[in-house]
Amino acid sequence: METMKNYWPTRTGIMIMAVICAACATAKGNIYPLAPGYLNEQSLYASMQKLIQAEPDLAALKVIGFSGTENLPIYALEIGSQQAERKILLIGQHHGDEVLGMEIVIAWAEELVYKSKTDKEIKKILDNYRFWIIPTVNPEGWRVFSQGLYQNKRKNNRDTDGNGKLDIRTDGVDLNRNYPVFWDADAVVPPTHQNYKGTAPASEPEIQAVLALAQKHHFELAIFYHSSSSGMISEKIFLPWFDAQNAKQKERFDALLSRARSYAANVRKDYQKEHYEASPLAGSRMGSASNYFFHIRENGAFLIEVGGVNKAGVSVVYPPLPMKDKIVDKHLEALRKLVSNKSLET
Numbered sequence: 001m002e003t004m005k006n007y008w009p010t011r012t013g014i015m016i017m018a019v020i021c022a023a024c025a026t027a028k029g030n031i032y033p034l035a036p037g038y039l040n041e042q043s044l045y046a047s048m049q050k051l052i053q054a055e056p057d058l059a060a061l062k063v064i065g066f067s068g069t070e071n072l073p074i075y076a077l078e079i080g081s082q083q084a085e086r087k088i089l090l091i092g093q094h095h096g097d098e099v100l101g102m103e104i105v106i107a108w109a110e111e112l113v114y115k116s117k118t119d120k121e122i123k124k125i126l127d128n129y130r131f132w133i134i135p136t137v138n139p140e141g142w143r144v145f146s147q148g149l150y151q152n153k154r155k156n157n158r159d160t161d162g163n164g165k166l167d168i169r170t171d172g173v174d175l176n177r178n179y180p181v182f183w184d185a186d187a188v189v190p191p192t193h194q195n196y197k198g199t200a201p202a203s204e205p206e207i208q209a210v211l212a213l214a215q216k217h218h219f220e221l222a223i224f225y226h227s228s229s230s231g232m233i234s235e236k237i238f239l240p241w242f243d244a245q246n247a248k249q250k251e252r253f254d255a256l257l258s259r260a261r262s263y264a265a266n267v268r269k270d271y272q273k274e275h276y277e278a279s280p281l282a283g284s285r286m287g288s289a290s291n292y293f294f295h296i297r298e299n300g301a302f303l304i305e306v307g308g309v310n311k312a313g314v315s316v317v318y319p320p321l322p323m324k325d326k327i328v329d330k331h332l333e334a335l336r337k338l339v340s341n342k343s344l345e346t
């Protein structure tokens, strides 16, 4: 036991190590396991409960379905005045390791509820709009990621190799490739692949839950938040695929593009001076949420890739807290402008 003692670092040693680790984390940009202050299973649920208790006439918490393997609830907050007729859907996350969107949509729910009585602009927004806010449609993937079990957890936890146990690195279906639209057009990849689309369109109960909601409501706009871990598509807004020869689709696409552009113009990039960009090109032809809402439900829909590439060339998609808070604030401002009367008149 005496020799073991020698292996324990001194207090100074621990402090030096802590400083080195903090420096590494800053240089690297991403901190994993997540820094305290990010939402976790307990704090997400507590935040949503607090919201509905603060304004029960304005906000309700619903369970729209359950995940396929672990039977975890898929929550949705419904927020808006009784007379509000226009509907907007915000989905914080499809992929377990992409957490900034969840932070944004929950902060937006808090902005709406806690400022509903004191902020005239918010009051007006709530008189016009009813928001459906889903923090995650992938509670299994997010559980694995947020518990610090696997940094690149993207898919749900379906036992896709059928070996009777969860392989957190390889099992699962990419939920944003499982929607029943253009499903056949997407590449066929092995079940272990990060982009595995499942055995059939809408095979996943998580997606069935979203479809049931989409069939009940007409959403003027649906926004899906993602984060690009490769950094290849960071800080961009992507629209659905469309057929340029189809006049009606082109018209709807153009209207959506102008809305996406105004959102993008209101968000400055995290590590550069420019603003986000909205891609004017047709999005990928695959079974994504954007394509489903645009083509099958005929709703407006686009996808926002949150999180920037830092000076060291690293895509930062779960930054230290001060940067996370900055990112959230920028998107709250952009959302506010997107739905305020001011932006609608221009």
Ligand SMILES: [Zn+2]
Binding pocket: 094, 095, 098, 225, 226, 227
């Ligand atoms: Zn994603």
